[in-house]
Amino acid sequence: MTSREPAITPELIAEHGLKPDEYARIVKLMGREPSFTELGIFSAMWNEHCSYKSSKIHLRTLPTKAPWVIQGPGENAGVIDIGDGLAVVFKMESHNHPSYIEPYQGAATGVGGILRDVFTMGARPIACLNALSFGDPSHPKTRRVVAGVVAGIGGYGNSFGVPTVGGEVRFHRRYDGNCLVNAMAVGIAAKDKIFYSAASGVGMPIVYLGSKTGRDGIHGASMASAEFGADAEEKRPTVQVGDPFSEKLLLEACLEIMAEGCVIAIQDMGAAGLTCSAVEMGAKGDLGVTLDLDKVPCRETGMSAYEMMLSESQERMLMVLKPEKEKLAESIFRKWGLDFAVIGETTPSKRFLIRHGGTVMADLPIKELGDEAPVYERPFAESVKLPIINAASVKPPMSIADALEKLIGSPDLCAKRWVFEQYDHVILGNTVQRPGGDAAVVRVNEGPKALALTSDVTPRYCEADPFEGGKQAVAEAYRNLSAVGSRPLALTDNLNFGNPERREIMGQLVGCIRGIGEAARALDFPIVSGNVSLYNETNGRAILPTPTIGGVGLLDDFTKSMTLAFKAEGESILLVGAMQGWLGQSLYLREVCGREEGAPPPVDLAAERRNAEFIRTLIRDGLATAVHDISDGGILVALAEMAMASRIGAVLEAPHGAIAHAFWFGEDQARYVVTAKDHAAVEQRAKAASVPITRIGATGGRVIVLGEERPLLLEALVDRFEGWLPSYMAESR
Amino acid sequence: MKSAVLQFPGINRERDMARALRLISGREPTMVWHADTELPAGTDLVVIPGGFSYGDYLRCGAIAARAPIMEAVRSFVQKGGLVLAVCNGFQIACESGLLPGVLMRNAQLRFICRDVYLRVERSDTPFTHGYNAGQVIRVPVAHGEGNYIADGETIARLEGEGRVAFRYSSPDGMVDPNWNHNGALNAIAGIINERGNVLGMMPHPENHVEAAMGRTDGRGLFAGLMDHFERAA
Helix, strand or coil: CCCCCCCCCHHHHHHCCCCHHHHHHHHHHHCCCCCHHHHHHHHHHHCHHHHCCCCHHHHCCCCCCCCCEEECECECCEEEEEECCEEEEEEEEECHHHHHHCHHHHHHHHHHHHHHHHHCCCCEEEEEEEEEEECCCCCCCHHHHHHHHHHHHHHHHHHHCCCEEEEEEEECHHHCCCCEEEEEEEEEEECCCCCCCCCCCCCCEEEEEECCECCCCCCHHHHCCCCECCCHHHHHHHCCCCCHHHHHHHHHHHHHHHHCCCEEEEEECCCCHHHHHHHHHHHHCCCEEEEEHHHCCECCCCCCHHHHHHCCCCCEEEEEECHHHHHHHHHHHHHCCCEEEEEEEEECCCEEEEEECCEEEEEEEHHHHHHCCCCCCCCCCCCCCCCCCCHHHCCCCCCHHHHHHHHHCCCCCCCCHHHHCCCCCCCCCCEEECCCCCCEEEECCCCCCEEEEEEECCHHHHHHCHHHHHHHHHHHHHHHHHHCCCEEEEEEEEEECCCCCCHHHHHHHHHHHHHHHHHHHHCCCCEEEEEEECCCEECCEECCCEEEEEEEEEECCHHHCCCCCCCCCCCEEEEECCCCCCCCCCHHHHHHCCCCCCCCCCCCHHHHHHHHHHHHHHHHCCCCCEEEECCCCHHHHHHHHHHHHHCCCEEECCCCCCCHHHHHHCCCCCCEEEEECCHHHHHHHHHHCCCCEEEEEEECCCEEEECCCCCEEHHHHHHHHHHHHHHHHHCCC | CCEEEEECCCECCHHHHHHHHHHHHCCCCEEEECCCCCCCCCCCEEEECCECHHHHCCCCCCCHHHCCHHHHHHHHHHCCCEEEEECHHHHHHHHCCCCCCEEECCCCCCCEEEEEEEEECCCCCCCCCCCCCCCEEEEEEEECCCEEECCHHHHHHHHHCCCEEEEEECCCCCCCHHHCCCCCHHHEEEEECCCCCEEEECCCHHHCCEHHHCECCCHHHHHHHHHHHHHHC
């Protein structure tokens, strides 16, 4: 090993995010002290981001199998079968830490990374979604983070050429110091042409593809495995720089060499770049890997082995190539103007051997690097159950009409047009339902099949009760997919939490995973991919627990997808589901009463399943004219959204004896608003299916009429709904 | 109608355009690589599709305008061949001198994707004769740099010679700043060249061509072109 490298000191080890006991484990595994490059490689493989060391034992409890699951967690993305010889490849991944430090590039490269995960497996990306959590609107950084993140997502996805069709945007002071950017990509591949990352065959060439390696993003994965202190801004050099143009070329070139049968195994260079991709390919294939760094295409001169192994330069891939196809594969990459370099080979030794300038810079046991990373069973504290809030005890501070106006003009419920109009959501010509509905609907190739896509989580529920919150996130995704008429197939989870070394945070993580698992089992909605982002914390203050669920559903005929807009005047409005009026943790309680309190609504998974199946049959049999899931803000907010989307009003009446504000704004689960021409037929079906149903009004006019309340003009409601975000973003920065 | 769709690195609406051409003309277009120097023999229509050619890292369209295939496109135009240039294609056409003017950043400085309304200004061109003059169509836009501008003399000529093909308008056909999302001068959404054989436009008619997908207002443009070539034959 070279003597030019720094000596290993306890400070250096700490700077690499390795604990003393972890370092002792490395020395024991190797039988000697590591070199500087080797220390860097270990830190890259053993950080939280790459090793899942705090979450692994809990993630193992999640249901991941179903007859339609082709590939569950553990690959670049999950794969499910949708018939006709086609597979859907999808995953959601966070890019939280980089997006806070440098919003535009952080978010852009988050999109780039998740797209590569999907096309690495041989799929052409057909849609993206983004779940975004920002700090309080009044926080001085929030506006800049929103502007940068949204522009970054658009800048990358629009140029790459994939429609961004959905997602979420929320604001809460608990994200003041850590925004969340969770990007989901969905692709379509031929079922029998999925590409995996496990190498096979000894002496096979390992090829470097894509853009050149630079000094950007070094230690990005380690940075993302630690909380922020006062020095967050100083970490900008760890953020990568995105180049969507190169990514588009890489997509086309990769799909072309895959079609030509050149590829044995392929892996994108994401977190921890060359290190992680090479180790994964070798370790999964029970093979060693030797790399000659002199052959790595570099953007800068004089890069050290350490820098090359830890660079997170974007738009790069590593491939194990069929040797006889080298010329063909190279010519394809040259045509697209991309780098192509054989930089190593697979070996029988199970060693990870790195040469640079004729010197061995690292010689490590490859299996141990990946599989022997520490796994922690961290101690955790169960969250304390919060009291159930009695709706009758909550005094309404304003009229129902005023409360509705306030809610639909609030940051979390207002229209997100300012955001989604910066994303090209119509490119590829297959977007059946654009952003703004319960789920986006995207046609598969020329149809008739289509995918429904959604992302959901209610962090305030997760904080109040991690188990119920975890269940609710899955249930809401299930509902949103059902509300457009699709059959929910599988999900991807993106678990965002604070520092797991704190017992209460670990308790949130464990509770949410249990809830997600329980709901996924009950709803036959397996988890096929995911990502964990911990240490979302600044100066000891953690984010709200935010386990984002990305759901995928299947429609057999895209022309039958259901939308939430009212369709005609004089139709009956029906509430499907129970009507208890649950105000604990509701947005009514928070935005109108100024209280963030109480137990969140419990999730009855049997009711979720029964009601969703009922909704899907109504849609299938043409009995429903509009369907909308009821979630944040309750029934009245859902109704207002249906009215605003159609510019058709409604005359509404709360059932006799109901507590008005709890009825209209309670956030009970497993519920939908449905409109129908023939309410009797729908009611009869509901009775037969043991689904609670209540007629609450009829569509018509240009006004929402609520019993004795002041009538609400739709035009005025739309102004409030559409107004908040553009005017907030237009204020001086 | 035999069409050729140009493919520059970074172009990304070529598949949308190819599908629209296939659905309406019944014939698969030929994809032509930027490094080629000739168009396929017998080409009736050249399409420069949307996207981000060369990443748009220089001025939009500036590098593509200098690609080898553009020489062939220029001589095709000189011989009277028809060119449809959409979005990035419009920018490339302006940069390569096929059309006057330039597309600047949207007035709001943000990328905008939404459906817009276009008033068809005249129906006596091969590109627009599938519509009626004054008709309003609804098609999507998706661009960050669609704000058309040219010097006063050029604008006066364009207007005087009736070379504005499409204008952003309200749903009932009124030109109104509230319905001009990118701030284009005179609400110009599309123009033709002097000879009338090159159309550049920012909106995407190719994304609204299927009844099953809900909107068909873009069909008229392609159907009109089909009709033009059938009549000529």
